[in-house]
Amino acid sequence: MIKVLIAEDQGMLLGALAAMLELEEDLSVVARASNGKEALKLAAEFNPDVVVTDIEMPAMTGLELAAALKDKNPATRVIIVTTFARPGYLRRALDAGVKGYLLKDAPAEQLANAIRKVHQGGKVIAPELATEAWDTEDPLNERERQVLRLAGDGLTSADIAKQLFLSEGTVRNYLSEAIGKLGAGNRIEAARIARQKGWL
């Protein structure tokens, strides 16, 4: 009997996944969490074989959860189930020792099999991501990321400068750099691109 913990902030999906997995005879959903922090606590308590987790959650993301589990529950395998086909996410997930990375777009039937495969020591990566160009590196440095995040929310250079304790000119320099690196035409497009790649 494979003990499964599910971490997912969308109640609807959490409940539905749990119901679906309970139909499998060799799986048992021993705990549910609606964010990473809760999942970590429950993992310590129930010691699940496999953790199925979303990425974007309040309090603690699935990526942070994976990293923490690698440390505290090294025997527990982690499968990420997310909406986002972003190279940055996949890379960070693999770095955190994640064994599975599935997209919510994929048919639900795949999940049970992925759990079994990962439980047996295998790896399951969504085929859309396993291929080629998904190893694009994040070309931005920390400052550029910060500045771009704020710019993407509509703050002016002056506002950003105030928040980050930089001069306005410096902010413009970083933005200019980021725009160039991303091949964008302006800050808006740059922010869009970076977000879409999972770099923000």
Add this chain to the structure above:
Amino acid sequence: MIKVLIAEDQGMLLGALAAMLELEEDLSVVARASNGKEALKLAAEFNPDVVVTDIEMPAMTGLELAAALKDKNPATRVIIVTTFARPGYLRRALDAGVKGYLLKDAPAEQLANAIRKVHQGGKVIAPELATEAWDTEDPLNERERQVLRLAGDGLTSADIAKQLFLSEGTVRNYLSEAIGKLGAGNRIEAARIARQKGWL
């Protein structure tokens, strides 16, 4: 036996919801669709009592689906299940005669009951939305919306002008109007606000 059709583009959720609802003795999932268009076709074929649908889907959104069903399958009740707590969406949904509007954040257990209630002629609106301030009107006109959509993607005024066959000055005028109406400081913030409200 209540006949249910589910339309949802995330395969994972679609499958999981179907599995969960099939556990209910008085419900039967007669068809599944991954977009509105497909759902409309299947609805004509299976004549479901209740359609459970997401909003943001390719080909045809859940809101468009609801409007079309109101016309072609007036007896079919529609329940929207979406991530987005946006006033614009709820308003449009109600205008399309939708009987239920639930958030994916809500516990999954609610769904079966919502289906029963709606099937009996009732209405189910997520409590977070049923309250007050959710009737904020969209102050934008069609042109302003178009222009803002493109501006939000990082196009310059000149690009937008070309796409919409307007002069650049006119584009700037519309943007200026939109920025003013939304109380924003620039086009980026304006686009962010409008999107968040579900007006784009």
Add this chain to the structure above:
DNA sequence: ATTTGTGGATGACGAATGTCACATGACGTC
């Protein structure tokens, strides 16, 4: 002790943006 690198600041310039007042023409209404 000099070189090199890095993070940040400055100043200047042209381009894009935001604002406003006003013009034009199409359409409906009285």
Add this chain to the structure above:
DNA sequence: GACGTCATGTGACATTCGTCATCCACAAAT
């Protein structure tokens, strides 16, 4: 036909943005 009004343009102006060359301070490397 005179009158609003609605969509679109125009021109002018101040501000913000994007770019680039250059400079400064400080730390690490040699």
